[in-house]
Amino acid sequence: MQRRDRQLGLLYAAPLTLFLVLSFLAPILLVAGFSTMPAKVFDLAHMPDFSAYGEFLRQGYWKSVAWSLGMALVATLILFVICWPLAYGMAKVFKRFTLVLTIGVVMTLFVSENIRLFGWVLTLMKGGLIEGYMRHWFGTGFDGLLYNVPSIVFGLVYVYLPFMLFPLAQGIAMVPDDARQAAYDLGATRWQILREIELPLAAPGILVGSLLCFVLSAGAIAESKLLGGQAVIVIADEVETAFTYGQNWPLGAALAMVLIAIVGGLAIWGIGRADLDRMIGRKG
Amino acid sequence: MTMTRRAFTASLGALAGSAALLPGRPALASREDELNILCWEGYNTDDVLSPFRKMHPGATVRAESGTSDPDMINKLRAGEVNVWDLINLNQPWARGQLLPEGLIKPLSKDRFLPYFEKMAPEFSGPYPQAFADNGDLIGMPQRYGPFSFVVNTDKISREMAEDQGWKLFLDPAMAGRYGVLTYDNWNLIHMCLTGDLNPFQPLDEAGFETFDGVAKQIFGGAKLLTDDLVAMNTALINGEIDAYFTGGTYTASPARLDGLTNVRGITPKSGPIDGKGGVVWIELTSLVNNPDPSPLAEDFLEFVQKPEICKAVGFAEGTYNPVAQMGDPEVAALWDAEERDAIQWDSLPEEMERSVEYDVVADYDKLMQIYTAAKRG
Numbered sequence: 001m002q003r004r005d006r007q008l009g010l011l012y013a014a015p016l017t018l019f020l021v022l023s024f025l026a027p028i029l030l031v032a033g034f035s036t037m038p039a040k041v042f043d044l045a046h047m048p049d050f051s052a053y054g055e056f057l058r059q060g061y062w063k064s065v066a067w068s069l070g071m072a073l074v075a076t077l078i079l080f081v082i083c084w085p086l087a088y089g090m091a092k093v094f095k096r097f098t099l100v101l102t103i104g105v106v107m108t109l110f111v112s113e114n115i116r117l118f119g120w121v122l123t124l125m126k127g128g129l130i131e132g133y134m135r136h137w138f139g140t141g142f143d144g145l146l147y148n149v150p151s152i153v154f155g156l157v158y159v160y161l162p163f164m165l166f167p168l169a170q171g172i173a174m175v176p177d178d179a180r181q182a183a184y185d186l187g188a189t190r191w192q193i194l195r196e197i198e199l200p201l202a203a204p205g206i207l208v209g210s211l212l213c214f215v216l217s218a219g220a221i222a223e224s225k226l227l228g229g230q231a232v233i234v235i236a237d238e239v240e241t242a243f244t245y246g247q248n249w250p251l252g253a254a255l256a257m258v259l260i261a262i263v264g265g266l267a268i269w270g271i272g273r274a275d276l277d278r279m280i281g282r283k284g
Numbered sequence: 285m286t287m288t289r290r291a292f293t294a295s296l297g298a299l300a301g302s303a304a305l306l307p308g309r310p311a312l313a314s315r316e317d318e319l320n321i322l323c324w325e326g327y328n329t330d331d332v333l334s335p336f337r338k339m340h341p342g343a344t345v346r347a348e349s350g351t352s353d354p355d356m357i358n359k360l361r362a363g364e365v366n367v368w369d370l371i372n373l374n375q376p377w378a379r380g381q382l383l384p385e386g387l388i389k390p391l392s393k394d395r396f397l398p399y400f401e402k403m404a405p406e407f408s409g410p411y412p413q414a415f416a417d418n419g420d421l422i423g424m425p426q427r428y429g430p431f432s433f434v435v436n437t438d439k440i441s442r443e444m445a446e447d448q449g450w451k452l453f454l455d456p457a458m459a460g461r462y463g464v465l466t467y468d469n470w471n472l473i474h475m476c477l478t479g480d481l482n483p484f485q486p487l488d489e490a491g492f493e494t495f496d497g498v499a500k501q502i503f504g505g506a507k508l509l510t511d512d513l514v515a516m517n518t519a520l521i522n523g524e525i526d527a528y529f530t531g532g533t534y535t536a537s538p539a540r541l542d543g544l545t546n547v548r549g550i551t552p553k554s555g556p557i558d559g560k561g562g563v564v565w566i567e568l569t570s571l572v573n574n575p576d577p578s579p580l581a582e583d584f585l586e587f588v589q590k591p592e593i594c595k596a597v598g599f600a601e602g603t604y605n606p607v608a609q610m611g612d613p614e615v616a617a618l619w620d621a622e623e624r625d626a627i628q629w630d631s632l633p634e635e636m637e638r639s640v641e642y643d644v645v646a647d648y649d650k651l652m653q654i655y656t657a658a659k660r661g
Contacts, residue, residue: 060657126524146508147508
């Protein structure tokens with residue numbers, strides 16, 4: 001009977017599965033198909049020669065991948081450090097103020113990312129809010145804070161904060177207060193409680209938040225373009241150039257596939273380790 | 285929430301049913317009252333489209349602006365040749381790519397050749413890039429502008445910039461004082477000119493090496509790179525940079541119209557192509573080879589030759605540009621003194637004289653490879 005139920009379940013899921021496969025996998029398969037084509041062709045009716053992947057290695061595109069992944073990693077670590085106390089407060093301390101904070105953070109998502117980043121350009125540029133006031137008050141200015149790698153990382157941290165904060169708060173909410181109190185009673189130090197109780201028990205939230213931030217940051221382009229003045233060229237930028245000015249779809253597709261493979265691999269590995277069912281409270 | 289199997293089946297059925305009820309697209313719709321234009325910003329403004337819509341009540345006129353020539357060509361290649369009726373791009377693409385790939389088709393010569401007579405002298409010839417090798421008319425020119433580089437004349441005088449030309453950016457004293465506007469196809473041309481190379485002729489190995497050196501030096505000394513002309517002008521105005529590589533009337537005009545006339549497009553006095561160092565872009569609007577063509581396409585192309593519409597196209601929101609039709613005094617009279625100053629009308633003839641035409645770069649792929657590698661640093 002149970003087996004039959006499962007079969008029926010699969011059968012019922014079939015239409016939606018098909019829909020998901022078509023709408024989600026088909027574009028990726030198309031990109032994968034293009035990535036195997038010889039350079040500069042605009043359709044799939046050619047013999048695959050995988051030369052675009054050779055270009056990836058020969059032309060030093062790995063540098064852009066390394067910059068993207070490196071900055072994503074740094075941004076994720078910074079986000080974790082910033083969000084941990086905030087998320088802790090939201091989950092355990094703030095009580096009703098948590099709602100105000102949640103609404104405040106969610107509200108920022110209603111404004112387009114580019115507009116928010118432009119706001120920061122006006123704040124950080126020479127003659128902008130910060131430098132302008134400094135010059136006004138102290139008589140000496142400086143050279144503006146934009147157009148370098150730290151400003152790109154700052155942009156990533158700013159834009160992706162909600163994606164770390166909320167999963168982290170959810171994760172911390174899963175740490176039972178009893179466990180912490182019991183650890184205190186048994187003489188654990190604060191450091192030990194953080195390391196041996198809170199971090200392991202909140203791990204699913206940490207993992208989900210980190211994955212979201214890392215994956216989104218690795219594919220981000222606006223921060224490098226607007227705040228960074230393209231101080232470094234990120235991989236998403238290379239993909240865009242290959243498809244547009246380069247007029248080389250296979251190269252653009254191959255670059256995209258490399259990024260998809262790296263972040264997709266990481267995401268699958270991460271999700272495999274996180275117990276999502278437990279996080280959303282379906283399993284005790 | 286628990287969902288019963290029955291409820292699930294019912295909702296799935298409802299979904300499928302509603303999908304079936306949605307009106308399908310008729311296979312062979314008549315497109316007599318539909319016009320789709322793919323263009324650079326300007327043709328898609330209300331000032332241009334509203335009068336045309338009034339002339340054709342009941343017609344659906346849509347215009348979408350692209351962000352780069354290659355981007356728009358990609359759309360046609362990806363099958364949108366069925367969607368668009370007119371495409372507006374810079375001059376080399378119609379002859380170089382669109383016509384050979386069968387993406388555009390010739391215009392009626394009887395209808396459009398007379399319009400060339402009233403155009404500025406550069407176009408009244410008529411203009412060679414608007415024709416295919418076999419003499420077919422493949423596009424109508426309208427907006428144009430010299431496009432080389434831009435300086436803040438409070439920091440670098442116009443005379444000095446014009447005399448020094450592209451070498452200005454190789455001067456060690458300029459390191460960290462300029463930006464690069466990442467209109468990548470333009471930068472290939474301008475970096476060749478900086479290295480005394482002709483980008484429109486095939487280069488030899490030594491030429492590629494020179495280009496590599498120039499690209500590395502220019503990116504190495506750049507304070508910022510951006511493809512946003514507003515961000516670039518802002519950096520120029522607030523003193524973060526004193527000049528930017530790749531720019532012209534098109535990018536400087538918005539700042540100039542705001543009264544910041546110290547932002548000025550510069551055309552070098554000399555250069556490697558027959559002594560010329562500047563480049564000029566000229567837009568051509570062509571008829572897309574749509575299998576189900578709209579009769580409104582040529583009507584619209586004729587409509588934008590009217591004086592007041594020429595002004596609306598030349599002075600659309602965003603950027604301001606001269607138009608070929610300003611060769612007709614009746615059209616030119618529509619621009620006031622400030623507007624003429626914004627498009628550097630005073631120096632336009634001499635800048636045109638010092639410029640060569642934007643063209644297909646002979647070694648585009650190889651140069652693009654060297655260029656993107658240098659940009660990556």
